[in-house]
Amino acid sequence: MASKRHVNVGGVQIGGGAPVIVQTMTKTETANLSATMAQIRKVSDAGADVVRVAVPREKDVEALKTIVADSPIPIIADIHFNHTLALKAIDAGAHCVRLNPGNIGGPDKVAEVAVRARAAGTPLRIGVNSGSLPKHLHTLERDNPVEALVGAAVEFVELMERLDFTDFKVSIKSTSVPNTIAANRLLSQRIEYPLHLGITEAGTKWSGSIKSAVGLGTLLADGIGDTIRISLSTFHAEEEVKVAWEILKALKLRERGPVLIACPTCGRLQFDMDTVVADIERRLEDYEDPIEVAVLGCAVNGIGEASHADFGITGAKNEGLIFSRGKPLRKVPQDRLVDELFKEIDAYAKTRRIVVDDKHQAEGAEWLARIEAENAGDLTPERLAALEKAKQAEEAQALPASISPSERILLDETASPTDGRRFTRA
Numbered sequence: 001m002a003s004k005r006h007v008n009v010g011g012v013q014i015g016g017g018a019p020v021i022v023q024t025m026t027k028t029e030t031a032n033l034s035a036t037m038a039q040i041r042k043v044s045d046a047g048a049d050v051v052r053v054a055v056p057r058e059k060d061v062e063a064l065k066t067i068v069a070d071s072p073i074p075i076i077a078d079i080h081f082n083h084t085l086a087l088k089a090i091d092a093g094a095h096c097v098r099l100n101p102g103n104i105g106g107p108d109k110v111a112e113v114a115v116r117a118r119a120a121g122t123p124l125r126i127g128v129n130s131g132s133l134p135k136h137l138h139t140l141e142r143d144n145p146v147e148a149l150v151g152a153a154v155e156f157v158e159l160m161e162r163l164d165f166t167d168f169k170v171s172i173k174s175t176s177v178p179n180t181i182a183a184n185r186l187l188s189q190r191i192e193y194p195l196h197l198g199i200t201e202a203g204t205k206w207s208g209s210i211k212s213a214v215g216l217g218t219l220l221a222d223g224i225g226d227t228i229r230i231s232l233s234t235f236h237a238e239e240e241v242k243v244a245w246e247i248l249k250a251l252k253l254r255e256r257g258p259v260l261i262a263c264p265t266c267g268r269l270q271f272d273m274d275t276v277v278a279d280i281e282r283r284l285e286d287y288e289d290p291i292e293v294a295v296l297g298c299a300v301n302g303i304g305e306a307s308h309a310d311f312g313i314t315g316a317k318n319e320g321l322i323f324s325r326g327k328p329l330r331k332v333p334q335d336r337l338v339d340e341l342f343k344e345i346d347a348y349a350k351t352r353r354i355v356v357d358d359k360h361q362a363e364g365a366e367w368l369a370r371i372e373a374e375n376a377g378d379l380t381p382e383r384l385a386a387l388e389k390a391k392q393a394e395e396a397q398a399l400p401a402s403i404s405p406s407e408r409i410l411l412d413e414t415a416s417p418t419d420g421r422r423f424t425r426a
């Protein structure tokens, strides 16, 4: 459940009902000021609300002072094992310090950090990792890793409360997606502190993004989690930020920049849509408006399910159509489709109006109608889906309320052929 408490990390509220905060971690040597600051600026531009830097050595804590002063977003210092560095990071002005109370040298050292943090008004992130649970939980970890993780987190929370320190958020990290989901669900019922979500060592951009979307997306959809970090094996920390935003945008938890909708393509495609989509996606990164932009590989379906998009294109071999909110704007030669689309988007960004030229709109509508008519008999994926939806709605209406959906009549071959597909109704 959403955390009741919150922390304030350099002016950014985390928890207590605030929007889910995006964070990442720099991959540079922290003491390399120019490289670290360059990466911080990049992740900030990509939409990171806060950023963590590793502070494993004295020279990193020295650099921290400059980083905190120059960073456009709040800085979290990541400390392991050495409580002295935690104290120094607080003195250096870090907006938050991340530590694992289990590996910092015992309760006395945790207490020392808590005293210093309280005096400075610096919140802490206390973390539990599946790889570093306290010894007394190792047997439980073998039998029930979720209970062990949650047990360790609750023990740390109780330790902080005994120290009269409550200005913290909590993270439970595991490389297992199911364990991360189960542990955070359980923890959210046991404590009221803000939760930091992440899948440890999630993997490459491809596999790590999917694991994170499944794990964090499931929790966020349940209303659990106050800040997220996507851990990807890439030097480009801004990629982690982009993935985090896609997850939040997909769940409609936050808005940032355009949303791209693109058809999966099929055998009707007559142009290099892969390149077009990649080009549009890259160019949209420069825009801040949360507009929806659709790319349809062919006009056989008309504008169809993309009719709600603020702007869209649909293509054929030589020509394509630019449309907006369900209506054609104009047809353009295929090779100018993307540039002309961006002219429309730019004009909208300046004027907040979508300008319609009646003559061009009529030409576009005529072109679209012609292509639709020429392909009227085609059962495209979209038409098939629409037919199935309509048929199901019709049948649901006709059925007595006592008949459950699973007992409804299957579609026949006219409405939904199975020839060439991976299943049959015979």
Ligand code: SF4
Pocket (backbone or CB within 6 Å): 263, 264, 265, 266, 267, 268, 269, 296, 297, 298, 299, 300, 301, 380, 381, 382
């Ligand atoms: S039929 Fe649908 S999936 Fe196939 S290219 Fe056209 S819009 Fe894309």
